[in-house]
Amino acid sequence: xxxxxxxxVLILAPGLSAAWFMQAAQEYWMRFQPLVTDDPQFLKYxxxxxxxxxxLLAQPEMVERAQREIAACRSDVEMDIVxxxxxxxxxxxxxxxxxxxxxxGERRRSHEPT
Amino acid sequence: xxxxxxxxxxxxxxxxxxxxxxxxxxxxYTRPRMxxxxxxxxxxxxxxxxxxLIAQRCMPIVCLHRPDAGATPxxxxxxxxxxxxxxxxxxxxxxxxxxxxxxxxxQRADGSPLTPVDWKNTAGCIKPLMDNWxxxxxxxxxxxxxxxxxxxxxxxxxxxxxxxxxxxxLRYLKETHAERFLSVVGSGLxxxxxxxxxxxxxxxxxxxxxxxxxxxxxxxxxxxxWHFEYPYDPLIQSHDPGRTVxxxxxxxxxxxxxxxxxxxxxxxxxxxxxxxxxxxxxxxTAGGITPIPRTDEAxxxxxxxxxxxxxxxxxxxxxxxxxxxxxSGPPWLFGLTLSDEVExxxxxxxxxxIRRLVETPPTFKEVPALETGGxxxxxxxxxxxxxxxxxxxxxxxxxxxxxxxxxxxxxxSTETEEVAALPPSTAPEEAIPDWxxxxxxxxxxxxLITADEAGAAPEEGxxxxxxxLERAPGETLAPSEPAxxxxxxxxxxxxxxxxxxxxxxxxxxxxxxxxxxxxxxAVTAEExxxxxxxxDLxxxxxPSTAPExxxxxxxxxxPTLEEEVPTWLAEIVSTEGAEEExxxxxxxxxxxxxxxxxxxxxxxxxxxAMPGAAPFPPTxxxxxxxxxxxxxxxxxxxxxxxxxxxxETFRPTIVTEWSLVTLIPADKRLAVTILVSADxxxxxxxxxxxAPPNVQVDLIPVVSLDELRAELDWRAITGKRLG
Numbered sequence: 001x002x003x004x005x006x007x008x009v010l011i012l013a014p015g016l017s018a019a020w021f022m023q024a025a026q027e028y029w030m031r032f033q034p035l036v037t038d039d040p041q042f043l044k045y046x047x048x049x050x051x052x053x054x055x056l057l058a059q060p061e062m063v064e065r066a067q068r069e070i071a072a073c074r075s076d077v078e079m080d081i082v083x084x085x086x087x088x089x090x091x092x093x094x095x096x097x098x099x100x101x102x103x104x105g106e107r108r109r110s111h112e113p114t
Numbered sequence: 115x116x117x118x119x120x121x122x123x124x125x126x127x128x129x130x131x132x133x134x135x136x137x138x139x140x141x142x143y144t145r146p147r148m149x150x151x152x153x154x155x156x157x158x159x160x161x162x163x164x165x166x167l168i169a170q171r172c173m174p175i176v177c178l179h180r181p182d183a184g185a186t187p188x189x190x191x192x193x194x195x196x197x198x199x200x201x202x203x204x205x206x207x208x209x210x211x212x213x214x215x216x217x218x219x220x221q222r223a224d225g226s227p228l229t230p231v232d233w234k235n236t237a238g239c240i241k242p243l244m245d246n247w248x249x250x251x252x253x254x255x256x257x258x259x260x261x262x263x264x265x266x267x268x269x270x271x272x273x274x275x276x277x278x279x280x281x282x283x284l285r286y287l288k289e290t291h292a293e294r295f296l297s298v299v300g301s302g303l304x305x306x307x308x309x310x311x312x313x314x315x316x317x318x319x320x321x322x323x324x325x326x327x328x329x330x331x332x333x334x335x336x337x338x339x340w341h342f343e344y345p346y347d348p349l350i351q352s353h354d355p356g357r358t359v360x361x362x363x364x365x366x367x368x369x370x371x372x373x374x375x376x377x378x379x380x381x382x383x384x385x386x387x388x389x390x391x392x393x394x395x396x397x398x399t400a401g402g403i404t405p406i407p408r409t410d411e412a413x414x415x416x417x418x419x420x421x422x423x424x425x426x427x428x429x430x431x432x433x434x435x436x437x438x439x440x441x442s443g444p445p446w447l448f449g450l451t452l453s454d455e456v457e458x459x460x461x462x463x464x465x466x467x468i469r470r471l472v473e474t475p476p477t478f479k480e481v482p483a484l485e486t487g488g489x490x491x492x493x494x495x496x497x498x499x500x501x502x503x504x505x506x507x508x509x510x511x512x513x514x515x516x517x518x519x520x521x522x523x524x525x526x527s528t529e530t531e532e533v534a535a536l537p538p539s540t541a542p543e544e545a546i547p548d549w550x551x552x553x554x555x556x557x558x559x560x561x562l563i564t565a566d567e568a569g570a571a572p573e574e575g576x577x578x579x580x581x582x583l584e585r586a587p588g589e590t591l592a593p594s595e596p597a598x599x600x601x602x603x604x605x606x607x608x609x610x611x612x613x614x615x616x617x618x619x620x621x622x623x624x625x626x627x628x629x630x631x632x633x634x635x636a637v638t639a640e641e642x643x644x645x646x647x648x649x650d651l652x653x654x655x656x657p658s659t660a661p662e663x664x665x666x667x668x669x670x671x672x673p674t675l676e677e678e679v680p681t682w683l684a685e686i687v688s689t690e691g692a693e694e695e696x697x698x699x700x701x702x703x704x705x706x707x708x709x710x711x712x713x714x715x716x717x718x719x720x721x722x723a724m725p726g727a728a729p730f731p732p733t734x735x736x737x738x739x740x741x742x743x744x745x746x747x748x749x750x751x752x753x754x755x756x757x758x759x760x761x762e763t764f765r766p767t768i769v770t771e772w773s774l775v776t777l778i779p780a781d782k783r784l785a786v787t788i789l790v791s792a793d794x795x796x797x798x799x800x801x802x803x804x805a806p807p808n809v810q811v812d813l814i815p816v817v818s819l820d821e822l823r824a825e826l827d828w829r830a831i832t833g834k835r836l837g
Contacts, residue, residue, distance in 0.1 A: 018762035019364035023355075026754045029768075033744060036768035042738075045777045088353075 005078065006050040008034040008103065009043065013058030013066035020057055024091035031098040040066075043074040053104065055080040057090060080104040115300055117446065117484045120260065120395055121205050123171045124478045125149020126439035127471060128451030129458065130400050131160075134179045138163040142459055144170045146471035152399050152451035154179050158195055161202050168203040175262075175306075175399055175451065177208040184219035184229065185210070185243035188250045193257065200258050207259045208306050208399060209250050212267035213243050214274040232273040233282040240286045248291055248298065255301045258494045263381065265306035265399055268371040270361070277360050277369035277380045288388045293489070296389060300488025304395040307377040309450060311403050312416040313423050314344040314373055315431055324348040327421045330413055335433030335470060342438045344373030353419055359383075364762055374398070374435065378447055391487030398450035403428055403435070406457055406465055429466035433474055440477040445484060736785035736810060738778065739835055741766040745798055747791030748816060756823035763830040772801055775809050785836055787812040789822070812836040 128150030251261035316327035318339035378396035413422030
């Protein structure tokens with residue numbers, strides 16, 4: 001898990017098939033081993049006061065909805081949004097992060113507009 | 115029998131007639147120099163036609179017609195008809211037509227089948243189908259004919275999924291009529307398929323790369339670079355790495371049968387798995403590139419991953435397809451009868467494809483001396499009618515004879531001293547084509563074993579015949595690798611050609627798709643070219659060691675996947691994320707939707723029962739489900755290799771620490787599936803023995819990647835997330 005945060009959670013936005021994790025995020029997970037879920041409700045169970053980073057994988061049309069869902073579950077997360085139209089692009093982006101050792105890109109609070 | 119024993123004219127071109135009781139026009143077969151003629155007949159109306167065809171070196175395939183036959187037994191009177199056709203020189207016969215298609219079964223008034231047409235319906239479908247087919251096959255052999263294993267419709271819709279049906283049929287034969295079936299295998303069995311290719315083919319640009327496709331207006335049937343080996347071609351592998359005929363990817367969960375060789379390959383692998391025999395001949399007795407576009411019609415593109423085709427490129431591709439079968443196709447693929455006379459000659463007149471075949475001599479196929487295996491049922495000695503000409507290969511002249519690629523490579527490799535002297539350790543990393551390494555999901559190049567090691571490893575990523583496809587030098591598929599200059603024959607392939615015992619790729623799951631086949635018996639270079647190459651991408655990784663991650667040929671089909679229509683690409687180019695690395699691909703837009711899984715037939719080994727079970731019954735669905743795989747000794751990559759279907763189905767939250775269970779309130783039922791190396795079970799049990807009452811521990815001791823996949827796939831298929 002990312003050392004900068006108590007919890008690093010990888011969340012798949014609605015509509016993404018399992019391949020977006022099993023294939024596109026495989027190297028990323030092997031490198032950083034975040035918690036992985038497609039249900040933002042999971043965030044509710046993380047301790048209050050803990051620092052939580054969420055890496056959101058989403059296609060463009062689902063970003064806003066996913067952000068709302070995450071914010072509804074927990075408002076204090078640091079958002080790291082990875083947007084891609086297609087799986088190969090997502091995979092390339094995440095693989096690059098894995099190679100570079102950079103788990104996060106641009107981060108923002110979940111309630112902030114994209 | 116040996117593949118060379120089967121009587122045919124070694125010309126893979128073929129045409130399917132327009133149906134029973136139609137006027138027969140011989141020239142429709144002879145002008146384009148067809149080598150096969152599929153004759154669907156009501157009775158003996160085509161006996162004369164069969165004799166004419168044979169005299170013109172076109173071998174008939176006879177299928178007596180019954181609408182909605184389902185699995186009904188053969189009428190007794192048909193055997194007299196078979197004798198009549200046999201006496202005319204026919205040898206190849208089919209029974210049943212696409213029994214996995216509900217429309218082929220007796221119907222109710224409302225158009226629905228009387229029997230649920232589903233591979234799971236053993237009593238209603240599989241049993242009567244195979245019982246009656248086997249009776250017919252034995253009697254046909256006794257008469258002197260070659261019986262076809264029934265052609266199935268190409269389907270990836272679960273109840274009709276082709277690979278599921280093949281497995282169910284062969285499994286039933288193994289369990290019920292093994293000895294009888296083996297005698298059929300050894301006495302003339304062949305497999306009929308219906309390869310409707312859609313647009314799943316392409317031709318590379320002149321300089322490559324292999325995964326790129328020429329636009330239709332640049333395709334040339336008499337030029338090289340064609341790919342008909344779906345789903346193993348570089349193009350689809352670049353989009354969906356690891357896809358096999360059995361599917362095994364999220365995009366093709368129930369198999370990938372829509373290709374020229376797909377169903378045949380699945381049959382051969384299942385035959386090998388269930389009976390350790392094969393190969394047997396495969397003939398496409400319906401199909402081709404369909405529909406045929408009109409001359410004024412816009413190009414058709416059923417699969418947006420592949421280029422479209424128009425009337426002109428359809429002709430070029432059809433010509434190329436027939437040559438590809440002869441030169442580059444698997445040795446057991448004997449041809450294809452294009453569907454059908456009406457489409458090629460009547461609907462829009464004679465189509466361009468026929469004209470291209472007329473003006474281009476056929477390419478004849480040389481068949482290696484491969485034994486089919488099985489036992490031999492005594493066959494009658496069939497006298498060849500006087501009108502039947504001698505084997506076509508004995509005659510030279512206008513016909514084009516091509517040395518098969520696999521044979522050319524053998525000949526080339528035996529002339530190269532450097533190949534023989536090449537140290538094995540230098541082979542894989544620089545020599546294995548990049549498109550092939552793409553099969554290895556997440557496998558590092560350093561994980562790839564050498565050709566020498568491959569001799570001991572049972573796993574392969576691609577069918578053996580595919581390894582022999584002559585590969586043009588040029589750019590590779592790997593996104594991060596720039597185009598390469600021309601290379602000689604890959605060292606690993608050259609070396610592998612001299613290895614006698616070669617493993618054969620096969621899927622792994624026991625239940626629906628069989629485990630890896632045993633190595634084929636050696637064939638010597640003197641008798642037959644060793645076209646079987648070793649493509650062992652990895653040995654099975656051990657949990658406690660670092661990467662010798664394994665590419666496992668995906669086993670069980672996955673849930674049906676409907677693909678939206680993406681755009682096809684000529685080439686994959688860079689993306690922003692990979693720019694630092696140099697060249698990277700720009701991937702096409704792809705979208706995938708998910709479909710539910712399907713049940714299998716047998717249960718794999720269930721994992722050990724775990725202490726600390728929750729107070730709610732194991733069968734109750736938990737409120738939350740986690741999967742813990744960061745356990746000592748367990749290689750997490752195995753989950754990525756084996757757990758796709760499981761995760762697709764259940765979507766457990768992936769956690770990395772057991773201690774997180776304490777975060778869950780006591781009123782929430784939490785199930786935790788724990789993947790643990792079998793030798794670490796005791797350690798994990800000690801850690802979880804004091805699990806809270808609301809936590810159910812579901813421990814999966816992992817011995818091998820195969821077993822892990824089998825267990826997880828079984829759970830996905832049966833809908834039971836917990837053991």
